[in-house]
Every structure is written in structure tokens, then in C-alpha cells.
Amino acid sequence: MNLEKYYSARKNVFERIQDSSTATKVLMSFMMACFTGIMAQIIIPLPWTPVPITAQTFAVLCSGLFLGKKYGCLSQILYVVLGIAFIPWFGGMTGGLDVFLGATGGFLVGFIIASYFIGSITEKYAEARNFTKMALVIGIANFALIYIPGLAGLALWSSAQGVTLGIVDLLMMGLVPFIMGDIVKILGAASVSKVFLPKE
Template identity: 35%
Template sequence: MSQAVPSAQRTSLAVPTQVALAGVFAALIAVCSMLPPIPVGGFGVPITLQTFAVMLTGLILGARLGFLSVLLYLVVGLAGLPVFSGFNAGIGVLAGPSAGYLLAFPLAAGLAGALSTVVLRRGQAAAARGAGRMGFGWWALVWLCAMVASFVFIHPMGIAGMMLALDLDLATALGADMVFWPGDVVKNVLATAVAATVIRAFPALALRRF
């Protein structure tokens, strides 16, 4: 990637490739939801890799395809195939505490994809002018894109979902949601680091039009 990427080269992927990428990333989210939770940090708070996979999908595939891929995961799970965490399946999860989080996932992936597309374009243009490779600062901005998407969609909708489904007051729902904040920061760092690896291996993925 030593050349600046002219905007004319930004082309949509072929339809079969889009279908394959959407399906494969939906499968990745399903696997990450089913993997046993990993204890992290001194408190041993178990985190699942589900939101990691959702954010990663947005960062790698961009807004449109990332949104569609996570939506595919959600629709397949609501239809009754056992792809949600804890092997729950079907419309019944919409009455449970995770409903708001699940419905927020496609929107969060879309927003993370849209913001990171802008950052990746600027970063690659700067890299082409200078060092040849996107520096740490650019990847920190990509991480920020994921954090913004978390706090615009996942946490507010998760809190609203818990208030509605469990009949909680705002303070309790906020407290229950805040348990996930440290894990969320860590997971978005992981997602950014892995996205950096993938985009170095497949630079064409960063050429998307949102």
C-alpha cells in the first residue's frame, strides 16, 4: 500500500463475494456467541466474544455489508436457529434481558463501519504520503469509532430493553449495564487489533464505499 488510493478505485465487491462475506461473518458471530465466556482481569468477570465479533464485523466489512451481516445473524436467531448465547433461540429472547442488546447489534456494526471507513480512508491516504503504513494513532481512532458505536446504540438500547423486559428503574438498569463497560473497552481494543491484522492481510477490504 505505497500508493494513494484514488477514489475511482473504490468499487463494490461482486455480489457472490458480498453474500459469502455476510454469511461467513454471521457464522463468526454465532461461534463467538457460543464459545464459553472467558474470565478477564482481576475480578474474573466473564466476557463473551459476541460484541467483539459484532464490532469486528462492522470494522472489517464497513457500514452496509457489516449491518447486513449482523442483521442476518439476528434474523436467523429470531427464526429459531440456535445461534444466540446460551443456546437460546427464537422470538422468545425478545422478552428477555438481552433483547435491547441484540436489536442494537446491527445498528452498532453499521455505525462502527461507517465511521471507520472515513478513518481508514484518511489513514491510508496519510500512510501513502508518508510512512507507508497506518500508525498507532489511526488505529486508536478506529477503536474510538467502535466505542462511539457501543455507546450510541448498544448501551442505550440494552438499558431500554432491560427496563422494558424486566420492568426495572433506570438506575438499576444502568447499574446492570455498567458491569459490561470495562469488558466493552477491552473487547473493542481486541476488535481493533484483529481488524488491523485482517486489513493488512486484505488491503482491498479497506477500499469499500461505506
């Protein structure tokens, strides 16, 4: 009986989020943007790359899970736009257009794309909300949709600094050091999906 109550409560909460007013969804998107900004302050700088290890990717992945494609994507657009405009909530309490045009700007673009992708799958395929399938979906979002624009942006930034990076150097600066931490965040987000999202 307790398990049935849990399943019912989980479904009711999810449906209430989906059926809430536009104003409420925009507010939730802003709150998720704030959560992303908070997680971005959990940071480990690396001496050989301008790209630090941060926890913000976990918030990005969860935004699509809870808010869906439209408002999850909006949360990351708000995070990026407000960070450029006047809120210093990028990694290390930074902000402004120079950050967006800097070494990590491509990753910020990837956040928006990844949130939309995860939200699309979450909304359309209830059966994909289990741990294994969602871990695969989130893994694709993380390692393809975030890292491809992220690495492209890092390469362009380096080129603008007069440094042409080879593929190995690019991967060592923008991908390899983050793999283990990203796996933990992917599994964590997949666990969130398993626990909090209905499967029907």
C-alpha cells in the same frame, strides 16, 4: 521492502473485499453472522442479571470493519433474523422470538446499528482506521449504539415482568459488569483495524 509488501497486500485484500460480487458479499455476511453466533457461545452467566457476558460483541465490532456499513449491517441482521427463525446461536445456544423479546433483545438491535456505524466510518474515512481513532469510533458504537437500545430493552422487559428498575439497578444489571470486558474487545477490534485495514 517487506513492510511495503505488507502494506500492498493489506490494501489489495481490502479492495478485493470491497469490489467483490454481491453474492460473495452476502456469503461473507453470512459467514460473519456465523462467527457472531460462535462467539456468542463464549459466555459467563451472572447471577444478578439475565444479561450474560459473551464474546459476541467482538464479532459485531469486526463486522463493520471488514464488510462496511451495508454488508456488516446485513451480517448482524442475518444473525438476529436467523436466530429468531431457527438457528439457536444466541448466547447459550438459545434462539427464537422469545429471546428477541426478552432481556437481551435490545442488545441484538444495537448490534445492527453499531455494525452500520462502524462500517460507515471505515468506508468513508481511511485515516480513521488507525488504532487511536478507531478505538474511539468503536467505543462510541459499543457504549452508545449497543447499550442504549440494550438498556432500554432490558428496562421494558423488566417492566413486563412487573419489576420497575431504577437507573442504578438498570446500570448494574446491563452495563457496569461488562465495562472491563468491553474495553478489551474495543481495543482488540481497534488492533484488528490497525493491522488489517489500509490507511489510504
